[in-house]
Amino acid sequence: MNPSKQQIIWGAAGILFALASLKIHHEVKVEMEHRGLAASDRIGDLQVGGKAPDFSATDLQGRPVALGELRGHKAVVVDFWATWCAPCLESMPALQQVQEEFNDRQVEIVAVNLGEDPGNVRSFVERHQYTFRVVADEDRAIGSLFGVDAIPAQVVVDTDGVLAWVQVGYDSGKEGALRELLEQLAQ
16 A cells, blocks of 8 residues: 555545544534533532532642532532543633633632543643642542533532532533623622
8 A cells, every 4th residue: 555545544534533523522412402411400410509519529739629618608610521521621721711710709610520540630730731620530429429421511509509500511602601600609
């Protein structure tokens, strides 16, 4: 096989892979919308207006993170993600913008990585220079508490420990609504 045929074959394979990925992404998005997951008031057995489950963990810098200790002080955006999840990676720069915008206010960002090695997660976070708090949930215990069965998934817990927002999947069109909610909660 000469190099030009091999290049053509690899190029065609790349195009087919890209098309298949787009089709799968579209079908997943349509299914999520059909099931009401794209913009929802529920995640697992939890519902907006209900109490958020408490969790305690250690972030990648070795600092304790306890949702219950933030009650009465800060609203918390809990973002469930993984480094292999393309929509998660697409959402991360927007999460960083929210961190920068609300850093000095009554809002805490906690990104919970599901099922990955903490060393790999730390390398990823450092490489992208994300400054929000990151917890490696290797055994997915925190994700299970929240009923996360698809990522990215994002919840906002108000200062009373009540779920105020649920978003499963990433939709850049929802960023404005999230910011509006955080503006209200940060007052």
